[in-house]
Amino acid sequence: MKFLVTGGAGFIGGNFIHYMVNKYPEDTIVNLDKLTYAGNLETCKPVEDKPNYKFYKGDIADRAFIFDLFEKERFDIVVNFAAESHVDRSIEDPEIFVKTNVLGTTTLLDACVKYGIQRYHQVSTDEVYGDLPLDRPDLFFTETTPLHTSSPYSSAKAAADLFVLAYHRTYGLPVTISRCSNNYGPYHFPEKLIPLMISRALANESLPVYGDGANVRDWLHVYDHCTAIDLIIRQGKNGEVYNVGGHNERSNLEVVKTILKALNKPESLIRFVEDRKGHDRRYAIDPTKLETELGWKPKYTFDTGIQQTIQWYLENKEWWQNILSGEYQDYFDKMYAKKIDG
Template sequence: MNVLVTGGAGFIGLNFVHYLLEHTSYQITVIDSLTYASHPQEIQALTSNPRLRFVKGSISNKSDLEATMDRKYEAIVHFAAESHVDNSIQNADDFVQTNIVGTYQLLQQLKTGVAKRMIHISTDEVYGTLTPVQQPFTELSPLSPNNPYSATKASSDLLVRAYYETFKLPLMITRCSNNYGPFQNKEKFIPTIVLKALQDQQIPIYGDGQQIRDWLYVQDHCKAISLILESGTPGEVYNIGGGNEKKNIDVVKRILEIMGKSDKLIEFVEDRKGHDRRYAIDSSKLQSELGWKQSSTFDQSLLNTVQWHINNFGASI
């Protein structure tokens, strides 16, 4: 079975490629433009496996994308995206190109019959924010993005929905909560904490640190996507949540505790513009319809993640 993975050299995409190589016999093609957040050496090393083919290219470039369309795919799993909110606030150009135009180009290719189905990987941020007492987001929650990144992801979600409704293409959407685990870029929340703590530098925490995120270990996310790939229903949206709601400040303190570092490294800074207060995901549909359940606990997975980043950063500082 041939599978095309877009963004397969990035954080979640690379973990998914590892998952497919370990748990399936699929033939895998990866397309990735190898931006700053990718892992070119890791994906290049994986090409020693005869089941993996790598194509360097941008999904927003039609000719780059067509270079991967020399075969029929059982499925396309679409991870490729710009995803760092802070960067989108500074300049959203790349977000519009990759997240919206890139998804459009993929959908146009799907119209030609290159794949039997496609999973579009999205985010809980398209739903906006919750108050502390509101129920978690479900697949029926309205889209209400509050920053340029989530707005471009919501836009791509709507394109996918429209192409399903208009052209009856075999499309599915997943929306996940905050991922953590190996290969995440150092600009993100948990890697930043680890890197700053390793260097005994001040750790910047937005606002009062009381923002709540629902943490999902990337391996559990990959397992969910694999289930949806095999048994998901076209036209459906599947929420993938960790069920681990934590305040940002509590996550920071736990990481410092794991690393044997002082809370005095914490430094509160001006809050991010349009900062969502709380995310929480209801994954009951995925659990009841496809039988997904998490395999890991937050504390053990956080411990593993911190150790991975310590090992990774240790070679570069």
């Protein structure tokens, strides 16, 4: 089979590229990424010479480009990771989130309808459900929880989900959607909480924590997320939504303190800063549907996963230091200047 993986130079998409290229050498994995600030081709360096891997640079919202690509490659499966995803950036500039997350998704859906793909899978987020109160640990997001977004980012993702389901009902497009909790693991862009805290702690710099640090997230190792998506696209029921959660709830402050302890750094590095606008208090996913219907189980607990993640950042300093210096943005030109995408 031939897979199109959009956003494959990003954090989760890049890990999925690694997973698929290595697990299914008989399948062709095509990586499409616009290479915006968070797209890093160095993430795909370990697989770029594999015979079943191809890369295209392009925008999912570029209709002419997308239709030309579908005409040329004739994909069987499309997995859409491509998205603007940083909440703070969505507050500052909502328009780009609408263009990529909504218009980009509908462009892909139109191409999928025209070229008759076997399955379109939308990678979504638990943030479309809004948040849960801190004093109700018995409450969890299920697939039937009403959408109740808090930020321009989550609103754009919710809109994309609704378009996916509408294309299934209106055009008969075979689709699935997964909504995941907060991911962590290797190749995570350093602006996000865990890699930001690791890099700053190693440099003995202050660690900014929003508000009182009590906001709770359910943490999911990116490897476990990849196995869930693989399972859903192969065995998931057409037209269904599946929640993917790690059962690993931690407050932001707990996460930061765990990182400091592992790195043998003092808690005095923590600096509480003004809270994010509309900051959700608690996310918690109930993955029962995925576990019971498809038999998915996560490999990592947070305790094992965070130690593996910290060790990866210690062993791969060049990767994230290139991002902090900006050098990673030159990788495409260095690697592909003399190559032809096709």
